[in-house]
Amino acid sequence: MEAGDFKDFAKAMTDYIAEYLENIRDRQVVPSVKPGYLRPLVPEQAPEKAEPWTAVMADIERVVMSGVTHWHSPRFHAYFPTANSYPAIVADMLSGAIACIGFTWIASPACTELEVVMLDWLGQMLGLPDSFLARSGGEAGGVIQGTASEATLVALLGAKSRTMVRVKEEHPEWTETEILSKLVGYCNKQAHSSVERAGLLGGVQLRSLQPDEKRRLRGETLQEAMEEDIRKGLIPFYVVATLGTTSSCAFDDLDEIGDVCNKKDVWLHVDAAYAGSAFICPEYRYLMKGVDKASSFNFNPHKWLLVNFDCSALWLKEPRWIIDAFSVDPLYLKHDMQGSAPDYRHWQIPLGRRFRALKLWFVLRLYGVENLQKYIRKQIALAHLFEKLCIADERFEIYEDVTMGLVCFRLKGGNEKNEELLRRINGRGKIHLVPSKIDDTYFLRLAICSRYTEDSDIHVSWDEVKASADEVLKGQ
């Protein structure tokens, strides 16, 4: 494909994208295809000869869109949002054109340096303490990871190596395997499944602790668990505090947890994957009180801050523990400037990395802090609107306090009734939700996911829920 064709193709795609997104509300949110739908729609093999771009363009609706779940439709309320914005799409075009692999500083200085500065911008927007930021002049700083799962794992590896060094000094007679088998980490039972996975991957024990009645992990619970383990001869090394759980958007008591971790010299990692974006609004920062006591902090601008996936922001106070743990240094990756700027390959699991800071730069400049704050506040207001409608109907109950853009609700009564409710809602095909379950109580989750959502959309969604409830209750 030559430059001329590219220009025509990219411009046609631009128009297609604008048309798709501006009218996304009119599409069926979840497609009605069955597994295996796509294979008969395309040839069995790649074509021998090049096709014209118009042929590909003509196939997009037929092959792709017919099987797409439209995450950016105001009718989509499943999971948590994933970001999508025009500035981020254009930034990714530039990233694709430069297409550098920024594993070291020299491999593309702009790729590393824009990331360092953007993570400083973002950290300041959130009100993170300077002790997390590169601008403080120390070793601290931020890095873009692919996902929160990777951030949790990277922090765990840092915690592991920091503790290994300390314990080896205290007990030079212990072998590495012995120490490893004594390490124990902690998280809320409601923490994301990726925390459990990080433990499996890192080969260490992780204990899931019982939260309080508000689904928050509390300091006392943590302290008791640690002391119990210490009595058994184990070594607490890592705690994950979740700010905004996936099931119900609950917030661990970071301030209490932080005190316990600091007293015991344990690495505290904050997983604020979804809710972290809200901290750009000062009125929500009370939920991260105690963040200064953490060793690492992570949230996903690719969830709720209009920066397309993947862009998971991780700040580390002492990146050296990660850098040193996995430093493999072949000659072909060495360069003369080593040490004067971060070589981000040491801060992550994979070696390769794209120029993702461009997306942050474009989004932060083309929205401005003010509009991003407006966006977050509006999404939370929309959740409260749904909550209000729900409360006004006495057949329903709210399962969890609404703090962010997630409403957890259910029909009063048993789980079966609510399972039937969800089947009806999704079966009608107009909106899409997923359920969750805590302590054997099944409930529905309605997340505000689209940047196109308006009050009128919430009324549409509520009408769907209500009509489905009518069906369920009539049937009983």
Place this chain on the structure above:
Amino acid sequence: MEAGDFKDFAKAMTDYIAEYLENIRDRQVVPSVKPGYLRPLVPEQAPEKAEPWTAVMADIERVVMSGVTHWHSPRFHAYFPTANSYPAIVADMLSGAIACIGFTWIASPACTELEVVMLDWLGQMLGLPDSFLARSGGEAGGVIQGTASEATLVALLGAKSRTMVRVKEEHPEWTETEILSKLVGYCNKQAHSSVERAGLLGGVQLRSLQPDEKRRLRGETLQEAMEEDIRKGLIPFYVVATLGTTSSCAFDDLDEIGDVCNKKDVWLHVDAAYAGSAFICPEYRYLMKGVDKASSFNFNPHKWLLVNFDCSALWLKEPRWIIDAFSVDPLYLKHDMQGSAPDYRHWQIPLGRRFRALKLWFVLRLYGVENLQKYIRKQIALAHLFEKLCIADERFEIYEDVTMGLVCFRLKGGNEKNEELLRRINGRGKIHLVPSKIDDTYFLRLAICSRYTEDSDIHVSWDEVKASADEVLKGQ
């Protein structure tokens, strides 16, 4: 940013990208900036108010391009290539607009199903046995990973869980920790550093074995190592065979290694990250003879097949070992169609995943197999041209047979002379190379990286090398 502004911005970016790539040859390949160059060029904080897109556009040359290393310049010969093509850039635009997270089938059926079929297309293009492909109707199939590092780790985890199950049956009296401490994997000493890292991450021993004089791992070496370990009470469970090492593009003897692995029931993973793309040309498939004996096969279309990063293709004969090893199944991710199509979240480390199959679809259709083959053959011919020029100058020697697009060469004589040569070459600033070292012999690596490279560019690069050599030899 509204749709109208997006259209203007994306179209301006399209023109900018075409201009950038078509004239990339004229830019200085590595920028002359010093660490810290970027921070003074941008404000200390994100702007409060939205800026116009024209302001961002105006900053691209000043802030970004002034610090970019141009990986797609014909003057760039470092590392290995990373892909960049117009069809892939446009496909990523569409992926950004749809912006679904394809962790399960229902989360966007098209995202999963196009990936299944594209990995079948690609596998057939490479001549992979049907036992790796989904079209065979069994459990086998392909998946897109972010990087080869992740593919190596995923395969290692599959190998680990397969072996754990077998050994637990044979020795119900052994604990999991006992078995784990006995597991041992193997790779060529010249394998990529990410293989060592996968071992560290997976918490298992990996032994680096001595290759033969052609830097190939041989079956006999592997067999001896395994038998030695078995005598010690260890359990061989995983072997990585490298097709195209990073240092010198050497090829392990897959056929011999495969026999040893099959005899001992050991998982064989093939890492063909760079060289795998060449197997679309039948004349290079002799280098992957024995691939039918492998359990998993990985290569990076994002290196040498014109599909932008990230797109690392991994095929698994028995994905169930990976699916079962890390299956954490919260209610909010369950769906009614589970089992009738892959839920790719179980095939990878992170939970989230973009719609990356679009890039493959666009590139394969808009180039066609024929043009992709032409592209590979031309790049290899360009490497042979450089080799010929090098051989004709009696001051130089070729360090390794040229098979693909990499030439390993050096000035006859000691390492210092060659270190000085590289310093001069990169110091002149016209082309960019990195070195490597095997068994204390330092050499230079010249990789053909750009799709714009022509014969005349190779002559320019050779002239630079020659002129630098003149300087070095005159100085002595």
